[in-house]
Amino acid sequence: MLEVKDLRVSVEDKEILKGLTLTINPGEVHAIMGPNGAGKSTLSAVIAGRDGYEVTGGSITFEGEDLLEMEIEERARAGMLLGFQYPVEIPGVKNVYLLKAALNAKREHLGLPEIEAPEFMKLVREKLQFMKMDNSFLHRSVNEGFSGGEKKRNEILQMLILEPKLALLDEIDSGLDIDALKIVSEGVNSLRDAGRSIVMVTHYQRLLDYIVPDHIHVLSDGKIIKSGDKSLALELEKRGYDWVIEEAAQ
Amino acid sequence: MSLAEFTDQWLSAVTPQISEGPGWLTDLRQGAVEQFAVLGLPHARLENWKYTDVKALAKRSFTLPKAADAEALANEKSLGLNAIRLVFVDGVFSESASTLGNLPAGVQVLPLAKNANAAKPVLGQVAAANFSGFTALNLAAFQDGVLIDLAANAVLEQPVYLQFVATEQENPVLVQPRILIKAGTHAQATIVEHYAGSEESANLTNVVTEVDLADGANITHYKLQQESTKQYHIASLHVEQKRDSRFTSHNVCLGGKLARQDIQVELSGEGAEVNLNGLYLGNGRQHLDNHTLVNHNAPHTNSNEDYKGILNDRSRGVFNGRAVVHKDAQKIEAHQSNANLLLSDKAEIDTKPELEIYADDVKCSHGSTTGQLDENALFALRSRGIGEEMARGLLTLAFANEVIDRIEISAVHDRIEEAVAGRLPEKFNLKGLV
Structure with missing residues (x-):
């Protein structure tokens, strides 16, 4: 599904990712962990297509296509969605407009006609209910005045409606209380499917109690220095990152 | 003649x-x-x-x-x-x-x-x-x-x-x-x-x-x-x-x-309050001019003005908002703001918020901006698969909605939003959406 090969990325001439390699297969759930400054958010930003990140080497392919050659919106239409760490407030753009425009863009990409209004409303209401969000939310501006938890729930709601092939969740757990974390996790878990991959970038092991990954990677100084199964998270929680970094240095 | x-x-x-x-x-x-x-x-x-x-x-x-x-x-x-x-x-x-x-x-x-x-x-x-x-x-x-x-x-x-x-x-x-x-x-x-x-x-x-x-x-x-x-x-x-x-x-x-x-x-009487909300949208060679004048003749009076303009093609907008605080009109508040979006290089806005104050215990603010769309918001919309033009259209409509959303009669609100969406450039493709 996603192949990152020897990826090198610089920000303002400073190399942040220094040869990162990662393979995500369909149906897998991966967690990428690591200390501050390891390059976690740079990796998400490059995959999403943000400006200001210079790829100096390596490649990223998504279902065999060169992701780095695709426009931001093409990546989403192809099925790659990013859940933001800090969802942007967009005053004046109603959630319903965003959802409808995004869903129709995807349908057009798939050669489907625009969704009929009743069908769309039925779908949206069902997903809102699942995320324990009120219907009035549809006519509120995107993330405007939302609490941290509401913003993250909104990111997951968009995923439930747009059904990406690969969901990349950037610190989806940051700033969430336990109730919100449970709702968000249920949303993500409902997306788990043999054909769909999920990548979580996170700082905390707590998230992984709720969304149990198949693979865990430790990112440090721009490279993946250790990979393992879910037991690695527990060990990191207990012992911190230093031992992994030392082990890798040897 | x-x-x-x-x-x-x-x-x-x-x-x-x-x-x-x-x-x-x-x-x-x-x-x-x-x-x-x-x-x-x-x-x-x-x-x-x-x-x-x-x-x-x-x-x-x-x-x-x-x-x-x-x-x-x-x-x-x-x-x-x-x-x-x-x-x-x-x-x-x-x-x-x-x-x-x-x-x-x-x-x-x-x-x-x-x-x-x-x-x-x-x-x-x-x-x-x-x-x-x-x-x-x-x-x-x-x-x-x-x-x-x-x-x-x-x-x-x-x-x-x-x-x-x-x-x-x-x-x-x-x-x-x-x-x-x-x-x-x-x-x-x-x-x-x-x-x-x-x-x-x-x-x-x-x-x-x-x-x-x-x-x-x-x-x-x-x-x-x-x-x-x-x-x-x-x-x-x-x-x-x-x-x-x-x-x-x-x-x-x-x-x-x-x-x-x-x-x-x-x-002219203490405690009087006026709120002026305005929106102008120009296409082609339209010339749209709004001149407002508020005279604070009495103490404890309030005025709030928010005008927004969207100008496309070769259209031209004029905004002049003037608030005059007369002598002895103390403890008043007067706020004015005018923001504009220019969608084309040939569009033009002449904007002038003016305050004229002859009292000394007042709270006033005024400002005008001519801006671009928020790049972060643009990115966020595109990252959901929305094409760049439509994303720009949504944000332009959002700019107008800051004024439109103050309209309390829902039938008027919806018709105006529709009319504004319908008058935005075709490439924004908002017609089926709003």
Whole structure:
């Protein structure tokens, strides 16, 4: 599904990712962990297509296509969605407009006609209910005045409606209380499917109690220095990152 | 053409109108004729008309409206409100197209031509005839209009919907309505002025609205101008506010080849408050001008103004918002903001928020910005698969929505949002969405 090969990325001439390699297969759930400054958010930003990140080497392919050659919106239409760490407030753009425009863009990409209004409303209401969000939310501006938890729930709601092939969740757990974390996790878990991959970038092991990954990677100084199964998270929680970094240095 | 020749020509076109009405009215009209003869049309040497040149108008001739049947057009253009509806075709009241319904006690809604005498205590009390050549011309020869008279404590739940329909005429028509609103102590009402019509109409609308608010009165005024882009639209709204009264204006300007709106508010009693919300959207070569003036004449008065403009193609916007805080008008608050989005390199805005303060204990702010769209928001929308043009369209509509969302009547809100979305550039592709 996603192949990152020897990826090198610089920000303002400073190399942040220094040869990162990662393979995500369909149906897998991966967690990428690591200390501050390891390059976690740079990796998400490059995959999403943000400006200001210079790829100096390596490649990223998504279902065999060169992701780095695709426009931001093409990546989403192809099925790659990013859940933001800090969802942007967009005053004046109603959630319903965003959802409808995004869903129709995807349908057009798939050669489907625009969704009929009743069908769309039925779908949206069902997903809102699942995320324990009120219907009035549809006519509120995107993330405007939302609490941290509401913003993250909104990111997951968009995923439930747009059904990406690969969901990349950037610190989806940051700033969430336990109730919100449970709702968000249920949303993500409902997306788990043999054909769909999920990548979580996170700082905390707590998230992984709720969304149990198949693979865990430790990112440090721009490279993946250790990979393992879910037991690695527990060990990191207990012992911190230093031992992994030392082990890798040897 | 000399000024005298020009004023003669225009006045001769409206002569039959000047002699219309009871004696007190024809006297008043005659006085206004003399003022118009002196003032003529405003010219660019006047500070208030520096950016809006109406010279082209002087070369045109206009006739008085003929009775026309435009019920179908009126229904097609109607906002479809649950309201007391008065339809004016080229400025003339159409009884058959209107629905006055049952008015609550203490409320009068009277078409002006047939009820001129009722207007005697109100007409010209708030709007000075010599405010400009246009106001003088309106008083000299207004054809029709309405008097909305609310007794003390009268509350009108239904809005009054004044629908002005422009028809296509071989000889363009000079449409001159007069709207008089008098609100007694603690009276409350919502008035909607709506201008729309044939896409081919090339008339000149010259409307004057006077609003007089007694202590504690509360009036919400909507003005939606969607005339054809061949029309000239000149409007002035004059408001007098007594103690603790509140006036809210929502002014949406979408139509017209050249449109000029003046708003003048006198905050003359303590605790009076005015809110001015405005939106203008220009395409093609439209010229849209908004001039507002708020006089804080009494202490503890508040004014809030928020105008937003979106200018595309070669359109041009003018905004001038002036607040004057007079001596002894202490403890007032005056806030003004004007923000603009230019969608093309050839579009232009001349903006000037002005504060003039002669008191020392006041809270005032003003600012104007001409901006770009938020890049982060653009990225966020594109990251969901929305194409760049549509994302720009959504954000442009969002900018307009900051003004539109203050509109409380949902039918008006939705129609305006739709109209704005429909007038944004085609490439934004918002039509199926909103």
